[in-house]
Amino acid sequence: MATVTIFDQDKKQVGEREVADAIFNTEVKEYLLHDMVRYQLAARRQGTAAVKNRSAVAGGSKKPYRQKGTGNARQGTVRAPHFVGGGVAFGPQPRSYAFKLNRKVKRAALCSALSARYQAEKMTVIKEFNLDSISTKAFAALISKFELEGALVVIDQADPKVELSARNLRNVKVLRAEGVNVYDILKYPNLVLTDAAVSEIEGAMEK
Numbered sequence: 001m002a003t004v005t006i007f008d009q010d011k012k013q014v015g016e017r018e019v020a021d022a023i024f025n026t027e028v029k030e031y032l033l034h035d036m037v038r039y040q041l042a043a044r045r046q047g048t049a050a051v052k053n054r055s056a057v058a059g060g061s062k063k064p065y066r067q068k069g070t071g072n073a074r075q076g077t078v079r080a081p082h083f084v085g086g087g088v089a090f091g092p093q094p095r096s097y098a099f100k101l102n103r104k105v106k107r108a109a110l111c112s113a114l115s116a117r118y119q120a121e122k123m124t125v126i127k128e129f130n131l132d133s134i135s136t137k138a139f140a141a142l143i144s145k146f147e148l149e150g151a152l153v154v155i156d157q158a159d160p161k162v163e164l165s166a167r168n169l170r171n172v173k174v175l176r177a178e179g180v181n182v183y184d185i186l187k188y189p190n191l192v193l194t195d196a197a198v199s200e201i202e203g204a205m206e207k
Contacts, residue, residue: 001025002118004125006195011145014127019198023205024118026111033116035101036109036182045097054079054087107205113182114201117191124148124192131161139165143172143192152188154180156196177201 001018002025008014019025059079067074081089117123124146131138139162143151150171155162157176166174173184177200185191193201 004118004123004198006125006127007146008127009130009142009145017125017195017198019118020202020206023111023202024114024123026115028112028116028119029108030112032105032109032112033182033186036106036113037186039099039101039106040181040183042097042099047095047097049092050094051088051091053089053091054081057085057087059085109182110180110185111205113185114191117185122190124151124190125195125198126192127195129155129159129162129194131165134161134164136165136168139172140169143169146192148190148192150188151190151192152184154191154193154197154201156194156200178204 002021003016003018004024005013006015006017054077057079059077061077061079064075064078065072078086080086114123129142151173153162153166153172153174154177155174163174166172171188173188175181175184177197180201
């Protein structure tokens with residue numbers, strides 16, 4: 001099994017642990033990462049763009065002028081798309097952009113994302129976070145000790161001190177283990193996990 005070094009907040013090595021190869025050291029399949037990112041971004045789209053078609057715009061259905069004798073082309077209504085103020089032909093209507101991905105594909109994509117960070121040596125495991133208070137400055141100093149320019153920090157459970165301390169940092173995002181996802185892993189160049197978060201991810205993925 002693959003092993004990772006566990007550090008404390010001062011970047012001192014406090015131990016090692018084995019991680020599941022099937023989750024953190026499997027083959028990285030880029031096409032699965034691509035499919036999963038598309039899936040996540042598509043699900044975020046509001047899909048509320050809409051225009052009025054000829055049945056929704058204001059205006060009567062009476063013929064604007066008589067059928068024959070005017071020298072103009074025959075017209076049935078001023079609500080037709082080629083009239084100024086008429087309805088739009090084939091315009092956007094509210095829709096959902098979401099599409100389906102199988103659960104096995106989602107799981108394999110997450111394993112690939114985690115493995116990509118591990119194999120690139122961009123994954124750091126910290127024993128735990130112990131902050132005395134909510135402090136952006138203190139958390140920024142902690143991240144800088146590990147020389148990380150941008151990081152996704154994954155914790156095992158709710159921790160307001162960590163979550164609120166990192167909220168205003170530009171290139172840092174804190175997620176709980178149950179919310180870890182492919183898009184955020186790939187968005188940030190480094191992955192930082194607590195020891196307990198690694199255990200929780202492994203437990204969830206092995207179900």
